[in-house]
Amino acid sequence: MMKTLQVLCDSFPYLLGGAGVTAAAVTGAMLLGLLIGVNLAVVQVYCGAWPRRLVGLYVWFFRGVPILVLLFLFYFGLFSVLGINLSTFVAVILVLGMTSGAYQSQIYRGAIQSLPQGQLKAARALGMSDRRAILSIILPQALRLSIPGFSNEYSILLKDSALAYALGTPEIMARTHFVASRTYEHLPLYLMAALLYFALTWIGVKLLRKLEEKVRIPGYSLN
Amino acid sequence: MTDQTMVLRVENISKRLGGRQILKDVSLELHRGELKVLIGPSGGGKSTLLQCINFLIPPDEGRIWLGEQQIEIHRKQDLYAYRQKVGMIFQDFNLFDHLNALDNVSIALRKVKKIARKDAEERAMRELERVGLGDKTTLYPSQLSGGQKQRVSIARALAMDPEALLLDEPTSALDPELIGEVLGVIRNLAQDGMTMIMATHQLGFIRTLADDILFMQDGQIIEQGSPAELLDAENGSRTQAFCAKLNELSDESET
Ligand SMILES: Nc1ncnc2c1ncn2[C@@H]1O[C@H](COP(=O)(O)OP(=O)(O)OP(=O)(O)O)[C@@H](O)[C@H]1O
Numbered sequence: 087m088m089k090t091l092q093v094l095c096d097s098f099p100y101l102l103g104g105a106g107v108t109a110a111a112v113t114g115a116m117l118l119g120l121l122i123g124v125n126l127a128v129v130q131v132y133c134g135a136w137p138r139r140l141v142g143l144y145v146w147f148f149r150g151v152p153i154l155v156l157l158f159l160f161y162f163g164l165f166s167v168l169g170i171n172l173s174t175f176v177a178v179i180l181v182l183g184m185t186s187g188a189y190q191s192q193i194y195r196g197a198i199q200s201l202p203q204g205q206l207k208a209a210r211a212l213g214m215s216d217r218r219a220i221l222s223i224i225l226p227q228a229l230r231l232s233i234p235g236f237s238n239e240y241s242i243l244l245k246d247s248a249l250a251y252a253l254g255t256p257e258i259m260a261r262t263h264f265v266a267s268r269t270y271e272h273l274p275l276y277l278m279a280a281l282l283y284f285a286l287t288w289i290g291v292k293l294l295r296k297l298e299e300k301v302r303i304p305g306y307s308l309n
Numbered sequence: 310m311t312d313q314t315m316v317l318r319v320e321n322i323s324k325r326l327g328g329r330q331i332l333k334d335v336s337l338e339l340h341r342g343e344l345k346v347l348i349g350p351s352g353g354g355k356s357t358l359l360q361c362i363n364f365l366i367p368p369d370e371g372r373i374w375l376g377e378q379q380i381e382i383h384r385k386q387d388l389y390a391y392r393q394k395v396g397m398i399f400q401d402f403n404l405f406d407h408l409n410a411l412d413n414v415s416i417a418l419r420k421v422k423k424i425a426r427k428d429a430e431e432r433a434m435r436e437l438e439r440v441g442l443g444d445k446t447t448l449y450p451s452q453l454s455g456g457q458k459q460r461v462s463i464a465r466a467l468a469m470d471p472e473a474l475l476l477d478e479p480t481s482a483l484d485p486e487l488i489g490e491v492l493g494v495i496r497n498l499a500q501d502g503m504t505m506i507m508a509t510h511q512l513g514f515i516r517t518l519a520d521d522i523l524f525m526q527d528g529q530i531i532e533q534g535s536p537a538e539l540l541d542a543e544n545g546s547r548t549q550a551f552c553a554k555l556n557e558l559s560d561e562s563e564t
């Protein structure tokens with residue numbers, strides 16, 4: 087019992103550091119996914135058949151291949167074939183971000199398509215180019231509607247990020263595994279890891295909920 | 310009110326949609342300060358025509374001039390400049406839902422005309438005051454009544470300094486008690502010499518303010534003339550028969 091407590095106390099800062107790495111990687115991946123997802127969604131809604139088909143292919147690929155396979159495929163495969171020398175941390179952000187981008191694109195596509203046609207018409211009628219209308223009129227509304235979906239995607243991606251352990255990224259899972267394999271305190275250590283993931287989920291979802299409240303359009307509700 | 314300067318010329322517009330010929334060879338001219346009214350049965354093509362005029366719906370055939378300049382839909386910069394000069398008012402307002410009244414009016418000034426925020430907001434403020442909404446600038450569309458929304462959308466169009474306005478049944482989505490405030494604003498515009506083409510079935514308004522009535526049915530303008538010519542009960546025009554029916558209906562609904 088004493089030994090268990092001792093191990094937990096000693097390793098806590100180390101695991102907390104892992105939580106920091108996890109949080110940074112997932113935040114980076116979510117933001118990369120946002121950038122990719124928004125662009126893919128705009129192409130899917132507003133562009134011609136061929137660009138749409140390419141986006142369809144992208145989404146289909148990243149949704150169809152397991153993340154673990156993607157991590158290995160890119161890190162050990164593609165990046166080394168291309169001679170790109172990346173830290174595992176950056177590789178994880180890229181792969182998780184590209185994957186999340188595929189999922190996020192569908193959130194934004196749905197949100198854009200749920201806006202009334204008249205919004206784009208009114209913007210065009212004022213002399214806005216489509217690009218301008220999308221940036222100033224469509225996306226500000228669509229992104230607000232997407233926050234709940236984004237929050238959901240965050241909680242999923244956070245848990246998927248544990249797979250980064252396979253590349254040896256020093257995140258929660260890798261560090262826990264490292265300590266556990268030395269101290270044999272598997273049960274309490276993995277419980278601790280679970281709690282850290284739980285806490286990160288909770289914090290992220292809470293923050294996004296705050297954001298949703300903050301950017302809510304006054305008087306706008308669905309009742 | 311009107312002089313002979315041509316503001317807008319629409320020549321032989323045709324449009325097919327969903328395998329049906331919606332507009333057939335429609336032509337019209339708008340002179341400075343003129344108010345032309347489009348009237349006719351539902352599905353006749355009034356909305357389609359108005360949206361073809363500013364290329365929100367690209368016509369299959371036909372030509373459109375603003376003043377001396379023929380508009381080419383493929384020259385994007387010309388098209389955007391043209392749309393700034395031809396304002397549009399929609400039946401269901403189409404205010405930008407995420408912006409308050411002031412930003413609804415000022416956003417195109419800032420993002421399209423590239424006017425500095427402070428100047429754009431001042432201008433927007435003036436336009437909102439002009440439509441009687443100087444005290445509603447911070448309210449969002451969902452906090453405004455239908456009549457107020459439509460007046461904001463008129464202010465939004467006016468802020469661009471348009472040479473002509475296209476109005477598509479601006480009062481038909483409104484509760485009866487709100488129609489007056491919007492028609493009042495449009496009446497003021499007409500009296501100030503704004504060039505307008507407007508789809509509407511408000512007969513009192515048409516009688517007193519329209520210079521010309523275009524009766525549209527099945528995608529064609531089948532009658533055209535002044536209110537005195539077309540609404541006179543004696544002459545047996547299609548327009549007169551249609552308006553008589555409208556009157557009957559509104560009498561029924563009032564009793
Ligand atoms: N995108 C479309 N595809 C197919 N048909 C269409 C489309 N848009 C409009 N139409 C048809 O075109 C015809 C003309 O419609 P339009 O809205 O221009 O009529 P309107 O005169 O404005 O009628 P209302 O008085 O009801 O507003 C209608 O029969 C309509 O069903």
Ligand SMILES: [Mg+2]
Binds near residue numbers: 355356357477478
């Ligand atoms: Mg219509």
